[in-house]
Amino acid sequence: SAVISQKPSRDICQRGTSLTIQCQVDSQVTMMFWYRQQPGQSLTLIATANQGSEATYESGFVIDKFPISRPNLTFSTLTVSNMSPEDSSIYLCSVEMGAAFFGQGTRLTVV
Amino acid sequence: QKEVEQDPGPLSVPEGAIVSLNCTYSNSAFQYFMWYRQYSRKGPELLMYTYSSGNKEDGRFTAQVDKSSKYISLFIRDSQPSDSATYLCAMGYGGSQGNLIFGKGTKLSVKP
Numbered sequence: 168s169a170v171i172s173q174k175p176s177r178d179i180c181q182r183g184t185s186l187t188i189q190c191q192v193d194s195q196v197t198m199m200f201w202y203r204q205q206p207g208q209s210l211t212l213i214a215t216a217n218q219g220s221e222a223t224y225e226s227g228f229v230i231d232k233f234p235i236s237r238p239n240l241t242f243s244t245l246t247v248s249n250m251s252p253e254d255s256s257i258y259l260c261s262v263e264m265g266a267a268f269f270g271q272g273t274r275l276t277v278v
Numbered sequence: 279q280k281e282v283e284q285d286p287g288p289l290s291v292p293e294g295a296i297v298s299l300n301c302t303y304s305n306s307a308f309q310y311f312m313w314y315r316q317y318s319r320k321g322p323e324l325l326m327y328t329y330s331s332g333n334k335e336d337g338r339f340t341a342q343v344d345k346s347s348k349y350i351s352l353f354i355r356d357s358q359p360s361d362s363a364t365y366l367c368a369m370g371y372g373g374s375q376g377n378l379i380f381g382k383g384t385k386l387s388v389k390p
Contacts, residue, residue, distance in 0.1 A: 168324070200376045209282070210322070210366065210380040259321055263376035266312060267368070269321040 168223050170192050171270035180250055187246045188273045195240035198229030199263040201233070204272070210259065216243050216247045250277045281305050283383025284367055293390050297354040301367035301381045304348065308369040308379075311343050314323045316364045316383065325365075326352065357388045 170193040180186050190199065201213040213233055214222045222235040236244045247254050255277045260270040284301045291297055300314075310329050314322035322349035328334045334341045342351040350369075354361055364385045368378040 172322075175323075176311075198374060198376055205383070209382045210368075210378075212377060215374070215377060232357055261376055264376060265375070266324055266327045267376040268324060269314075271321045272319075274319070 168183050168268050169188075169196065169262055171260055171262060171265055171268060173243050173270040175257075175273055177269060177274040178278060179274075182251050183275055184250055185246055185248045186275060187244050188249065188258055188260075190243045190245070190270055192241045194264075196262040196264060197240070198263045199237065200267070201243075201245045202259040202261060203233065204257040204259060206256075207260070213245070248262045248277065250275075252277045279386065281379050282367065282369060282381045285384055286382050288385040288387060289386045290389060291357055292355060293359060293388055295357050295388070296369070297352075297388075298354040298385060299354075299365050299367075299384050299386070301350050302348055302349070302367075303369055303379075305369075306345075306348065307371045309371045310369065310375060312368040312370075313339075313341055313342075313348050314366040314368060315361075316366060318363075333372070340385055344379050353382070357386075357390050359388050367379050 172191045173245045189230045199216045202210045213228045214234045216222045216237040234246045257272045259272045313326040316322045333344045338355045340353040364383040366383045367381040370378045
């Protein structure tokens with residue numbers, strides 16, 4: 168497994184602003200993933216981030232809304248842009264190391 | 279029809295009971311199956327991971343996969359109050375084990 172640290176753990180943001188969530192892993196991993204967990208809903212994959220290439224987005228998610236950076240093999244960021252109350256969710260970083268392991272999540276509330 | 283269906287519960291049992299948690303799925307291409315436990319305000323924690331049909335046991339936990347019926351189960355023996363959490367099933371296929379389809383989760387409460 169891996170130790171996955173996410174920052175911030177929670178935030179309350181004004182609508183129309185952007186928030187960048189950081190994910191740090193204690194070992195080098197090829198693939199990192201960003202998920203969203205809306206209240207009462209399944210975890211849903213937003214995008215897959217490989218180092219050195221553009222992130223791959225799932226249906227319903229676009230780069231303009233959720234830009235992702237992957238500057239090295241231990242770090243990634245997800246930005247939630249131009250936020251609305253509908254973006255209030257838990258955002259989770261995940262890495263693949265034989266199976267998928269998750270960070271503690273970032274609980275975002277947009278007011 | 280969603281790809282993965284999971285009864286959200288809530289499920290309440292007395293301490294020591296055997297708990298059965300279940301998911302059904304529609305996509306026969308799924309190759310690997312996971313169970314995660316998620317405590318309140320925490321990230322999902324991997325409990326069990328299996329590729330094939332049959333049973334896999336780890337301590338008090340047994341994961342069961344029936345690919346012919348597209349049905350997976352997690353059994354918890356001698357349940358403890360510390361098992362109170364939300365249990366998520368997840369499935370995937372292809373080369374990446376990080377690209378998963380999740381059930382909605384079943385909230386379990388084990389009463390002392």
